[in-house]
Amino acid sequence: MRTSAAGNSARRAGAFTLIELLVVVAIIAIAVAGVSFALRDSGATQLEREAQRLAALFEAARAQSRASGVPVRWRVVEGGFRFDGAQPGTLPEQWLSPATQVNGNALVVLGPEPIIGPQQVLVASSAVPGRQLRIATDGLKPFRVSAADAGS
Incomplete structure (x- = not known):
């Protein structure tokens, strides 16, 4: 069975790549670290x-x-x-x-x-x-x- 190119790109448009997920996780980790330093009482x-x-x-x-x-x-x-x-x-x-x-x-x-x-x-x-x-x-x-x- 053969799939069309249009159907294949429609399926991929809703998915995230591994790189995109890693970038989001890194941004969240940096934000959490910044908040914890701001809240800490030195x-x-x-x-x-x-x-x-x-x-x-x-x-x-x-x-x-x-x-x-x-x-x-x-x-x-x-x-x-x-x-x-x-x-x-x-x-x-x-x-x-x-x-x-x-x-x-x-x-x-x-x-x-x-x-x-x-x-x-x-x-x-x-x-x-x-x-x-x-x-x-x-x-x-x-x-x-x-x-x-x-x-x-």
Whole structure:
């Protein structure tokens, strides 16, 4: 039995070749990899989030100290940190990431005077070796986060 050329090409028009299927699978794999990298929370991002959170907590404790007239002292404790002098239960006492650590001075005095001395804290993460962030104030301005050299 003989098939016509027109009938043969009509049958092939609805089918995919192996190469076309491999190209589609490769495109899907690249898209999935890109999405997984975009959704992953890197150690550097976690460290930045931790530093911004601590700066905001310092400002909250500073405001609380000025309102109550009682000095608030921040210090590192095992597994987290503590705000001595703050109203109990108003400020968190744990890091967002267990990999977070404080380098250097681990005591910050926050008020009650409107002007406090220059203070800084260096935070790092065991997930990002060699990277530190400085949370500092000159005593007048709010606490700010900036990059710090590993040796500072």
